[in-house]
Amino acid sequence: xxxxxxxGVRLMRRRYLKQTIFFTLVRASALLIVLALGGVxxxxxxxxxxxxxxxxxxxxxxxxxxxxxILPAILGTIYLTVGAIAVGLPLGIASAIxxxxxxKQGRVIRLIKVGINCLAGVPSVVFGLFGLGFFVIxxxxxxxxxxxxxxxxxxxxxxxxxxxxxxxxxxPQTFREASLSLGVSKxxxxxxxxxxxxxxxxxxxxxxxxxxxxxxxxxxxFTAAAYFTAKxxxxxxxEVMALPYHIYVLATAGTHIEATRPIQFGTVLVxxxxxxxxxxxxxxxxxxxxxxxxx
Amino acid sequence: MNRKTKEIFIKxxxxxFALVSIIVLGLIVFSLFREGLPLxxxxxxxxxxxxxxxxxxxxxxSFGIFPLIVGSLIVTAIATLISxxxxxxxxxYISEIAPQRVKEILKSAIELLxxxxxxxxxxxxxxxxxPWLQETFDLPTGLNIINASIILAVMAIxxxxxxxxxxxxxxxxxxxxxxxxxxxxxxxxxxxxxxPAALSGISTAIMLGMARxxxxxxxxxxxxxxxxxxxxxxxxxxxxxxxxxxxxxxxTPFRSAHYQALFATGIVLFLLTxxxxxxxxxVSHRFRQTGxxxx
Amino acid sequence: xxxxxxxxxxxxxxxxxxxxxLTDISMQFEKNKVTALIGPSGCxxxxxxxxxxxxxxxxxGTRVEGEILFEGRNIYAPQVDPVEIxxxxxxxxxxxxxxxxxxxxNITYGPRLNGVSAADLPGLVEQSLRQAVLWxxxxxxxxxxxxxxxxxxxxRLCIARALAMKPDVLLMDEPTSALDPISTAKIEELVExxxxxxxxxxxxHNMQQAARISDQxxxxxxxxxxxxxxxxxxxxxxxxxxxxxxxxxxxx
Numbered sequence: 098x099x100x101x102x103x104x105g106v107r108l109m110r111r112r113y114l115k116q117t118i119f120f121t122l123v124r125a126s127a128l129l130i131v132l133a134l135g136g137v138x139x140x141x142x143x144x145x146x147x148x149x150x151x152x153x154x155x156x157x158x159x160x161x162x163x164x165x166x167i168l169p170a171i172l173g174t175i176y177l178t179v180g181a182i183a184v185g186l187p188l189g190i191a192s193a194i195x196x197x198x199x200x201k202q203g204r205v206i207r208l209i210k211v212g213i214n215c216l217a218g219v220p221s222v223v224f225g226l227f228g229l230g231f232f233v234i235x236x237x238x239x240x241x242x243x244x245x246x247x248x249x250x251x252x253x254x255x256x257x258x259x260x261x262x263x264x265x266x267x268x269p270q271t272f273r274e275a276s277l278s279l280g281v282s283k284x285x286x287x288x289x290x291x292x293x294x295x296x297x298x299x300x301x302x303x304x305x306x307x308x309x310x311x312x313x314x315x316x317x318x319f320t321a322a323a324y325f326t327a328k329x330x331x332x333x334x335x336e337v338m339a340l341p342y343h344i345y346v347l348a349t350a351g352t353h354i355e356a357t358r359p360i361q362f363g364t365v366l367v368x369x370x371x372x373x374x375x376x377x378x379x380x381x382x383x384x385x386x387x388x389x390x391x392x
Numbered sequence: 393m394n395r396k397t398k399e400i401f402i403k404x405x406x407x408x409f410a411l412v413s414i415i416v417l418g419l420i421v422f423s424l425f426r427e428g429l430p431l432x433x434x435x436x437x438x439x440x441x442x443x444x445x446x447x448x449x450x451x452x453x454s455f456g457i458f459p460l461i462v463g464s465l466i467v468t469a470i471a472t473l474i475s476x477x478x479x480x481x482x483x484x485y486i487s488e489i490a491p492q493r494v495k496e497i498l499k500s501a502i503e504l505l506x507x508x509x510x511x512x513x514x515x516x517x518x519x520x521x522x523p524w525l526q527e528t529f530d531l532p533t534g535l536n537i538i539n540a541s542i543i544l545a546v547m548a549i550x551x552x553x554x555x556x557x558x559x560x561x562x563x564x565x566x567x568x569x570x571x572x573x574x575x576x577x578x579x580x581x582x583x584x585x586x587x588p589a590a591l592s593g594i595s596t597a598i599m600l601g602m603a604r605x606x607x608x609x610x611x612x613x614x615x616x617x618x619x620x621x622x623x624x625x626x627x628x629x630x631x632x633x634x635x636x637x638x639x640x641x642x643x644t645p646f647r648s649a650h651y652q653a654l655f656a657t658g659i660v661l662f663l664l665t666x667x668x669x670x671x672x673x674x675v676s677h678r679f680r681q682t683g684x685x686x687x
Numbered sequence: 688x689x690x691x692x693x694x695x696x697x698x699x700x701x702x703x704x705x706x707x708x709l710t711d712i713s714m715q716f717e718k719n720k721v722t723a724l725i726g727p728s729g730c731x732x733x734x735x736x737x738x739x740x741x742x743x744x745x746x747x748g749t750r751v752e753g754e755i756l757f758e759g760r761n762i763y764a765p766q767v768d769p770v771e772i773x774x775x776x777x778x779x780x781x782x783x784x785x786x787x788x789x790x791x792x793n794i795t796y797g798p799r800l801n802g803v804s805a806a807d808l809p810g811l812v813e814q815s816l817r818q819a820v821l822w823x824x825x826x827x828x829x830x831x832x833x834x835x836x837x838x839x840x841x842x843r844l845c846i847a848r849a850l851a852m853k854p855d856v857l858l859m860d861e862p863t864s865a866l867d868p869i870s871t872a873k874i875e876e877l878v879e880x881x882x883x884x885x886x887x888x889x890x891x892h893n894m895q896q897a898a899r900i901s902d903q904x905x906x907x908x909x910x911x912x913x914x915x916x917x918x919x920x921x922x923x924x925x926x927x928x929x930x931x932x933x934x935x936x937x938x939x
Contacts, residue, residue, distance in 0.1 A: 220607025
């Protein structure tokens with residue numbers, strides 16, 4: 098009797114020991130991820146902050162890009178991002194409306210969803226090749242804001258479709274029923290009831306995709322980005338400088354790589370601040386919306 | 393146009409928008425093939441895929457991308473080895489163990505990590521990790537397989553962990569309660585009930601994480617070192633496919649054999665990631681979690 | 688009798704995929720009367736109600752056989768526009784479902800989209816809210832969100848919203864099941880009032896409610912119409928044993 102009790106206690110101890118080891122591992126993994134993020138952010142901030150000044154963000158580069166600011170790159174990134182939104186957001190919302198409001202379960206919807214998943218998985222450099230082969234060459238748009246925006250717009254399309262689908266599904270079915278039962282047509286129900294109620298969710302979800310558009314490099318390398326432009330762009334058919342490409346150029350090409358290190362870190366800090374700033378806003382708004390849900 | 397025809401018209405209009413993703417996928421294939429296929433009038437497919445020498449600018453040039461394929465596969469494989477345990481364990485921590493506050497912080501951290509532009513992580517690998525690796529291990533260069541793999545792992549972790557977390561979260565409560573009611577510890581419940589029930593979702597997460605790593609461009613462009621040779625150790629440099637495309641496309645004459653070879657490399661890369669995505673899609677549908685039926 | 692019927696159902700079968708939810712239903716609904724549909728959960732009473740304004744169209748994989756005639760016209764005929772039907776046959780749902788808009792805009796939403804001129808809207812709002820006995824409670828807060836009203840007020844707002852379309856028929860799908868007893872009583876009084884102008888078909892779980900407010904009662908069981916008669920008769924001397932068992936609480 099005594100011995101079997103002792104054996105039971107030993108067994109329990111061993112089971113809990115396993116659990117303790119596992120929990121330690123799990124916590125260590127989580128900690129490591131946070132440390133990775135923290136480490137990257139810390140280094141960027143630590144090395145980059147000294148380069149940041151009012152001149153840095155409001156002046157163009159000078160002396161073969163070894164001095165001066167990054168204004169053209171900031172503006173270029175803004176143009177490209179706005180262009181990508183203009184392409185991706187309407188298309189994404191319209192796709193999601195079809196998928197959630199019109200499509201019946203079946204082959205067509207399955208095919209479309211597989212297509213969206215595959216598009217989401219296309220490597221960014223392949224998007225770059227597509228942009229080059231299709232917009233720049235085949236449609237003759239040249240390397241320009243237009244080509245870059247279209248390429249980035251299609252790149253973020255799956256993200257926006259996903260966000261919009263989730264937000265549309267979040268609108269209670271009872272709203273649709275109430276509207277239809279009043280003799281209001283399906284399209285008007287979508288336009289007047291479903292869409293306005295889903296819009297905040299669609300926008301916050303899309304912001305994460307928008308952050309991605311601002312930070313991508315490979316898709317704009319052959320479609321929009323210029324190494325250096327003497328003036329600011331005047332039309333959508335002009336090439337632009339862009340923050341991500343500027344970082345790549347300064348860090349890998351040219352003869353002053355070591356000398357321009359502070360500028361590189363400064364540019365990285367600006368890009369990270371822009372992208373993570375956008376993401377953080379989305380995360381905060383989303384948290385707020387979840388807590389204050391009206392239905 | 394009466395209301396009924398108008399409604400039908402609107403429905404098909406939205407169907408058209410929903411098909412945009414598939415149309416774009418088609419245009420990607422079209423563009424890649426249009427610019428890339430002409431290569432095979434001068435170079436045999438077999439020599440292209442399995443040729444050991446990538447000397448695109450020599451006279452005569454040789455276009456063997458086998459070293460590039462090997463480069464892509466090896467950094468992806470090692471990145472997977474690093475990111476899968478970290479990503480899955482972090483997902484377990486978030487969905488099963490962490491207190492609410494920690495959970496929210498960790499989820500935001502992972503989301504921000506996903507939001508970091510790849511050029512920023514590439515820059516970090518180049519400027520911070522490479523010198524450290526070089527000094528610590530007394531290497532000729534810190535830009536090598538292991539550095540690229542670490543950074544790629546950091547990029548794949550958010551994908552793996554967030555999709556795994558969704559899968560874990562979807563495991564029905566009853567399973568957990570049944571396990572606890574039988575006197576299982578939390579660890580035993582996680583290891584023997586929850587994780588097996590979520591296995592298809594976790595597999596999907598891993599496939600998508602790998603697809604992300606294999607297609608990632610800026611990191612391998614900036615950090616992998618760029619040597620187009622079959623590596624002999626983890627500290628050797630490699631030139632994965634995306635790096636080769638991104639680095640050389642800017643310097644090659646329009647529609648030269650080299651240009652076509654880069655597009656053809658894009659086709660290989662596209663098909664490879666497409667395969668990963670289709671497998672992920674198949675796994676997630678074929679073994680869809682449908683309550684108790686999966687156990 | 689027949690001349691007074693506003694809706695006639697003729698040999699209707701209804702399927703969710705392969706599952707038959709209603710079997711060979713034939714019945715008529717009399718004008719300006721209250722008809723109650725009763726029966727245990729899953730008996731098909733709500734399904735039948737939703738067939739009358741084609742709300743089941745919204746569910747994938749459903750199929751209707753037979754005819755439902757509204758004012759002599761089959762509403763399932765191919766050229767019929769369900770939107771047209773729903774204008775004339777309004778509906779109130781189980782849970783109050785106001786839109787997250789102001790009280791005023793909840794009422795005007797339907798009429799506005801159906802071309803009622805802006806000048807007529809304030810009058811219509813007042814009239815509808817009076818009919819739903821809500822006017823005195825909300826006349827000063829018409830520009831406030833409907834989501835701030837109590838459950839009972841929200842449900843009366845939904846009734847007012849349906850009435851603003853000036854329908855001929857009002858379908859009510861367990862309209863009081865989510866409400867407290869006082870709100871329930873108010874809505875029952877309201878139904879009594881409304882039947883002077885409208886034909887009301889109400890699904891209810893609550894047999895006392897059916898007995899109190901309806902003129903006709905139909906008892907459904909497992910997708911079949913078991914018995915349909917004057918309410919008084921159903922609750923005092925039902926013809927069918929199953930009806931009696933249900934009414935007296937022996938099952939369901």
